[in-house]
Amino acid sequence: MKKRALSICLFFIACLSTASAQDVGIAWQNWSTGTAHLLPENRAEIGAFQPLRYGYSESLEFSAHPVLFFIMPNFSVKWAHHPIGGFAVASQHGLSHPSPMLRLVGRPGIGGLISPEFPIPAILSFQNELLLSRTIRGTHLFTASLALNFALKSGPLDPRTTIDLPIVYNRSSVYYNDYGFKLGTDIKGKLAGRWMYLLNGDWYYYPKAPVNINMAFEQKGLLFWNRSAGFQLCAGYVLSYCEYPFGGQWHLLPLLDVQWAWPR
Amino acid sequence: MVAKITFCRLSALLSILAVLSCDPIVTQFDDTEDGQLYTAKRLQPPPAAVETIGVMTWNIRFGAGRTKWFGDSNGTRVILPADEVYYHLEGIAALLKAAEPDILLLQEVDIQSKRSAYIDQVQWLLDHTHLNYGAYASVWKAQVIPSDGLGRMDMGIAVLSRWPITNAERIKLPLRGDQDGLTKYFYLRRSILKTRIALPGLQEFYAVNVHTAAFSTDDTKKIQLDIFKDELDKLESRGIPFVAGGDLNSLPVNATKTDYCLSDKADDESFHGPNDDPQHKEGSYFTPEITWMQALYDTYSPAVLLNDYGANESHYFTHTPLWDSPYDRKLDYLFTNRAWLAGSDSTYHVAAPWSDHAPVSALWEVPK
Numbered sequence: 001m002k003k004r005a006l007s008i009c010l011f012f013i014a015c016l017s018t019a020s021a022q023d024v025g026i027a028w029q030n031w032s033t034g035t036a037h038l039l040p041e042n043r044a045e046i047g048a049f050q051p052l053r054y055g056y057s058e059s060l061e062f063s064a065h066p067v068l069f070f071i072m073p074n075f076s077v078k079w080a081h082h083p084i085g086g087f088a089v090a091s092q093h094g095l096s097h098p099s100p101m102l103r104l105v106g107r108p109g110i111g112g113l114i115s116p117e118f119p120i121p122a123i124l125s126f127q128n129e130l131l132l133s134r135t136i137r138g139t140h141l142f143t144a145s146l147a148l149n150f151a152l153k154s155g156p157l158d159p160r161t162t163i164d165l166p167i168v169y170n171r172s173s174v175y176y177n178d179y180g181f182k183l184g185t186d187i188k189g190k191l192a193g194r195w196m197y198l199l200n201g202d203w204y205y206y207p208k209a210p211v212n213i214n215m216a217f218e219q220k221g222l223l224f225w226n227r228s229a230g231f232q233l234c235a236g237y238v239l240s241y242c243e244y245p246f247g248g249q250w251h252l253l254p255l256l257d258v259q260w261a262w263p264r
Numbered sequence: 265m266v267a268k269i270t271f272c273r274l275s276a277l278l279s280i281l282a283v284l285s286c287d288p289i290v291t292q293f294d295d296t297e298d299g300q301l302y303t304a305k306r307l308q309p310p311p312a313a314v315e316t317i318g319v320m321t322w323n324i325r326f327g328a329g330r331t332k333w334f335g336d337s338n339g340t341r342v343i344l345p346a347d348e349v350y351y352h353l354e355g356i357a358a359l360l361k362a363a364e365p366d367i368l369l370l371q372e373v374d375i376q377s378k379r380s381a382y383i384d385q386v387q388w389l390l391d392h393t394h395l396n397y398g399a400y401a402s403v404w405k406a407q408v409i410p411s412d413g414l415g416r417m418d419m420g421i422a423v424l425s426r427w428p429i430t431n432a433e434r435i436k437l438p439l440r441g442d443q444d445g446l447t448k449y450f451y452l453r454r455s456i457l458k459t460r461i462a463l464p465g466l467q468e469f470y471a472v473n474v475h476t477a478a479f480s481t482d483d484t485k486k487i488q489l490d491i492f493k494d495e496l497d498k499l500e501s502r503g504i505p506f507v508a509g510g511d512l513n514s515l516p517v518n519a520t521k522t523d524y525c526l527s528d529k530a531d532d533e534s535f536h537g538p539n540d541d542p543q544h545k546e547g548s549y550f551t552p553e554i555t556w557m558q559a560l561y562d563t564y565s566p567a568v569l570l571n572d573y574g575a576n577e578s579h580y581f582t583h584t585p586l587w588d589s590p591y592d593r594k595l596d597y598l599f600t601n602r603a604w605l606a607g608s609d610s611t612y613h614v615a616a617p618w619s620d621h622a623p624v625s626a627l628w629e630v631p632k
Contacts, residue, residue: 110410113408164407
C-alpha cells in the first residue's frame with residue numbers, strides 16, 4: 001500500500017520536473033479552487049465533485065455545492081484582500097448545515113451509515129480559511145492556507161454516530177470536537193501544452209479530541225487536461241492518513257472529475 | 265422527493281468511489297490464510313504435564329450480553345457503548361476463570377467493530393484470564409457495513425490456549441447461496457480456524473473451531489458442515505488427535521422440537537399462515553436440516569452423548585435468540601477423534617447474562 005502510494009507520488013514529482021519554465025502569463029483566476037485567487041467577475045465554474053463557484057466581483061466569489069445542497073445546505077464566500085509581500089491574499093468563510101444529511105444516513109436497513117437509535121441535533125458548521133498564494137517562476141503557483149473550523153449544536157451528538165471512512169471522518173470531526181484547524185499547502189502549475197498539475201497536502205487537527213484520534217493528513221496529486229477555458233478533465237489520487245477511533249489507517253483513493261466553466 | 269433523488273445520486277457516487285477505491289470496502293479472503301496470532305500481556309505458566317485438559321466452546325455474542333440487538337433478537341440496539349461491552353466481558357472473564365478451560369473455542373468475537381466500541385476482545389480476554397495464547401480468523405470484516413449504522417466490522421472466531429499456538433490457518437467456507445449479490449458482498453464470510461497447539465506430551469495436536477451459517481434457507485450450512493467434517497477427516501487420516509467444535513447452528517439429530525418459527529418471531533411477524541411469505545423464519549426452522557449433524561455424530565465422539573441429550577434435552581440447551589427467555593435449543597458442540605472423560609461435560613446455564621449462547625465444556629483425555 002505504502003509502496004503504491006510512493007510510486008504514484010514519484011510519478012507526479014517526475015511530471016513536475018518536466019514542467020516548462022518558458023510559459024508565462026497563466027490566468028490563475030480560472031480554475032482557482034484552493035488558491036488565494038478569485039474567479040473573474042461573472043465567471044462560473046462547476047465540477048462533478050466540485051462546488052458551483054461564481055465570481056461576483058473582483059473581490060468576492062460565492063460558492064455552494066449543488067449536489068449536496070438539498071441534504072446539506074451550504075454556502076461560502078471568498079473575499080480578496082490586499083496583497084502582502086508579493087502574496088495574493090484571500091479569506092474564505094463558509095457555513096453548512098449537515099444535520100439533514102446525517103439524518104438521511106441515520107436509517108435502518110441498506111444505506112444506513114449511522115444507527116437510527118441516535119438523535120441528530122441541529123448542527124451549524126463554520127469554515128474560515130486564510131489563503132496566501134504566490135507565483136513561482138511564472139508557471140507555478142504556491143498556496144499556503146490556515147483554516148479554523150467550528151460547529152454549533154442544538155444538543156449533544158453521540159460519538160457513536162461517526163462515519164469511519166476516509167475523507168468523511170476527518171471533515172466531520174468538527175461536529176464532535178467543537179472546533180479544529182486545517183493547515184494546507186498547494187502547488188499547481190503548467191506541465192506542457194494543455195496539461196496542468198496540482199500537488200497538495202492538508203493537515204487536520206482537533207485539539208479537543210482524544211490524543212490518539214485528533215489528527216488526519218491528506219495528500220493529493222492531480223493532472224488536469226484543459227480543453228479550453230470552459231472545460232477541463234482531471235484525474236489523480238488522494239492519499240489519506242486518519243486517526244479513527246479504532247486506530248490510524250492509510251487509504252489511497254482515485255480522484256476523477258469533469259469541470260465546466262461559463263462564459264467559455 | 266428531491267432529498268430521495270439526491271440521496272440516490274450520493275449513493276451512486278459513493279458506490280463509484282467504493283468500486284474504484286484501491287482498498288476494498290469489504291475484506292475478501294483466499295481459500296486458506298494464516299490466522300492472526302495473539303499473546304497475553306502477562307503469561308501464566310501452564311502445567312508441564314497433563315492427563316486431561318479442559319476444552320470449552322462459547323459463542324460470546326461480541327460482548328453484547330442479552331442486549332436487545334437489532335440483528336438477532338428482534339431488538340433496536342445497534343452500537344453499544346464501551347462500558348456496556350466491558351461489563352459483559354468482565355462477566356465472561358469471571359466465568360472463564362471459574363471454569364478454567366485450557367483451550368477455548370470462541371465464536372462471535374469482535375476485534376475492531378464499531379458495534380462493540382472497537383474493543384479487541386481476543387486481546388482483552390487473554391489479558392484478563394489465565395489463557396496465554398490466541399489465534400483469530402475474521403468472519404465479517406469491512407471498513408463499513410452501510411446498513412443500520414453498523415459501520416466498521418471485524419468479527420470472527422478464535423482459539424485461546426494456555427500453551428503456545430504454533431500454527432493457525434483460516435479456511436474459507438462458501439458464502440450463503442440464498443442472498444442477492446449486494447447483500448452477499450457485505451455479509452458474513454464464514455470460516456474454519458484450525459490451530460496447532462504445543463500440548464505437552466503430544467507430537468501434534470489441533471483445536472478446530474467453526475461457526476456455520478445461522479440464517480441460510482438453502483443447503484449452505486450443510487455444505488459448511490461437510491467441509492468442517494472433511495477438515496477433521498484429514499487430521500484423523502494422519503492419526504493426529506484433535507478437539508473440534510463451535511456454534512454449528514444445528515440441532516442434535518434426536519432433538520424433539522425442530523421448528524422455532526413461532527416462538528422466535530417478533531410481534532409484527534407472522535409465519536405458517538396460508539398467506540405468509542416466507543412460511544418460516546430464517547434461522548428458526550430446523551426440520552429439513554435435522555439429519556445434517558448425523559455424519560459428525562457417526563464419525564467422532566461428542567462431548568454430550570446423544571443418549572444423554574435425549575434423556576434430558578433442556579439440561580443441554582445452549583441458545584435462545586430471545587433476550588428474556590431461557591436457553592431453549594442446543595447449537596453448540598464439542599467433538600474429538602479420541603475420548604472425552606466420561607461424565608465430565610458441562611453446559612453453563614449460569615452464563616445467561618453474558619451471552620445468548622451457553623458455553624459447553626468437557627475434559628479431554630490426553631492420549632498416552
